Amino acid sequence: MDHLSQRQLLQLLYEKDCYIQALEQQLEFSRQEVSILKSQKQSIIIQNLSSDEDCNLDENSEPAISDSRVEQFQSSGKKIKLKAPLQESNNFNVSQFRQSTQYLKQKVLDSFDIQNVTTDNLKLLRNNDQLFDDLFILGLGLELSNDPQVIYSYNQVKNQQYILQISKFIFPDGCKPKVIPLSFSLEDINLMMNQNYSIDSSNCFVILTKQTEQQQLKYHICYRYTDFTIINPESVRFSKRAICFSTSRYLIDFYQQILIVILSQLKCMRTNLYLRTKNITQADTNFFDKNIAQISFRILSQLTQKNPPNFITINNQELKICENDNILWGIPQLFKKLNSQSLIKIFVSCLIEKSIVFVSKSPQLSTAACLLCQKYLLKPFAWIHPIISNLPLENIVYLGSPVPIIAGLECNFSTLQSQGLIDKFQNTIFINLDSKLQIQFGNTDAIPLLSAELMTYLLGRLDSYFQIVQSNHSNYSQCLQIFNQLFHARVIRNIPIEPIRQHTNSSSKKPNKSILDYEKIAAKTLQNMGTINADKVIWKQFFQTQIFIQFIDQYYH
Structure with a gap:
């Protein structure tokens, strides 16, 4: 095992055994006191049993215990002391800390048995996790290849083949890098190092996959970004990367926020490193790769408990874990483009199982539109056919399938028109989400007309709700309830x-x-x-x- 996995294991043992077993079972403290202690814990410091010296933990310091040291504990069965510093500072006095926690028995604070420290223990804890399947990063590796590789996997690349299969939907245009002289790229590097990560960014999107009818639908919540690698003193390589969560739980807002936190923390660490060293080589993509595991574990270890919590704490703020149909990502931005008539056309197309393609240069809009059809528009019915939320243009032949498909295309609508693709697939409804005035439809002849009575019924209700939605786009669920009421009533x-x-x-x-x-x-x-x-x-x-x-x-x- 590497140093990082040792630290992870010790942290898990500390959190699980110290706070849950020691506090709840041995001392029978109230849940409120346990929660306070957990919120004060930031990291783990391991000291000699007889030492009360001040401790100083640096974010770039080496893991507290080496491989050989852990092996020594495994073989000898000795006890080591694990301590949690106060939240206000990484510098603290152990004696003062003990005085402030007199209600803890000395033996509980000072010693825990470390036994059977193996990777199997870590995997067992992770197998109990039900909130997410994996967190991974895709991008170009060190090899001279334009094919994306798994740069990092929280579950230690056990799903590598599956991740690579969906990589073409995360990078529909591929990962071809751009190599330019370093002297000409400093401005671009500066922009990358200072870019802001936001849940409203067009780089946020969701890939939906379902391998078989028996398997659950998987949501791959992704954030795509561009980073740089210093190849040599004269050249720099720019390439696309993506950090993604895979989960069967409908927690899109929740995981998008975690991705933003991870990227923002890496950004701060990289900026601080560059300010200290003034060496751009140390702050390139390799810095992300070396630190992503440490940061993601600090956050995700809260989710890998046997009984997952209702919230996690990030930057002193509680982030609720709640499967909410009224998500704040993607679909509110999509409703800025829609009106009553366009929404009715999409609804009718889904109703009679027409193939639909949402076209946009923003994968956020096109994948959100696919999610709208899959999750909301047909309730209490459900779209049961394939959904390819970011279809590569080279695979557009899939639209010729006898099975109806809902897909997103990350390209210009004019590209499809110039290549004659809209006319080629006449039974497919193409929808341009990038149109400035209102969304544009292709092959509208394939959409059947509704009666004047039914059209009046829908427009009369949708128009009033759309006025509310235009002022507050997060109220879009009220519009969608109109179709649900239609199904129930008729x-x-x-x-x-x-x-x-x-x-x-x-x-x-x-x-x-x-x-x-x-x-x-x-x-x-x-x-x-x-x-x-x-x-x-x-x-x-x-x-x-x-x-x-x-x-x-x-x-x-």
Whole structure:
């Protein structure tokens, strides 16, 4: 094991055994006192049992225990002392610290048994984690290749092959670097070192993947950035990188904020290093690679407990862990581009299972639009077909699939027009999210018209809500509830209470209990709806979709 994993393991043992076991079980202190102690803990200092000297912890210092020292503890079973400094400063007096914590028994504070220190213990703790699968960084390595590689993985690259499979969706244009003379690049380097990371950036986006029907949908929450590597005293290489969380939990806002914190802390550390050394070579991409593990562990170790907490503490602030449908990332920015009519067109296209492609130079907008269709627009129904939220342009042939697809394309709409791709896929709805006035649709002939009554019903409700959304874009969920109410009022309440099943053959009246008669269920639902003839066209098309059939299966079972 390397030095870092030793420090990680000791921190885990300290947090788990000291605060949970020692405080809760042995001393039976209140939860409030335990929480206060946890918030005061910043790092771990290991001292000799007999030493009460002042300690000074530097952010660039070496790990407190070396490999050989830990092996010695493993073999001898000796006890070492773990101490948490006060939050106000990294310089503190151990004697004063003991006096301020007199309620702790001396043996609890001073000694813990370190036994069976192996990588298996660390993996076991991480396997209990349910909040995220991995945190990884993709980019160019040291080899002379333009293919992205896994630079860092929190779970020690056990999912490397899977990560590389989705890398083409994170970098749809590839990772081809740009090498220029160092003397001509100082201004660009200065901009990179001082760039601000924001959740509203167009570099924030989400990749959706689902390998099989049995597996859960995965959200890959990404932040893409450009960094520099000093190749030699005369040359510098600029290349794209991405830091990503993989999770099956709908915690997009939460993980986007953590990514911002990690990148911002690395930025501060790099700036401080450069101010001290005045050596740009020490502050290039390699500095990120060396320190990402340390920073990410400080934050993510709070999530890798057997029973994950309801919040984590970052920079003295509590960040709630809450799966909230009304997310603040992406979709509020998307609603700045939408109006009532464009939202209805997208809704109808999803309703009848048309392939839809959202086109934008900003992956934030295109992937947020895919998320809108997957998560919100069809509730309580669900889009069950493939979603490729950042489709490489070279793979646009996927749109010729007989299965409907929702995709995002990171390119200019004019590029598709000039190459004749919109005309080539006439059954696909192309939507330009970068249009300045209002979003632009391609192949609108493929979108069926709604009746005047249904259009008036939707517009009358959406227009009033859009006025609220335009002043506060985080209220977009109120608009989306209109479609949910439409489904409940006109479809779900009219589905037959008792299931209608197919007969085994024409001569037998005995039904087959295992097979539903979807055509008769749809016809009965349409009859109960009592809709006008103009509306029957759109609802008949919807009742023939796999979306409706899957819902009926779940409805009766």
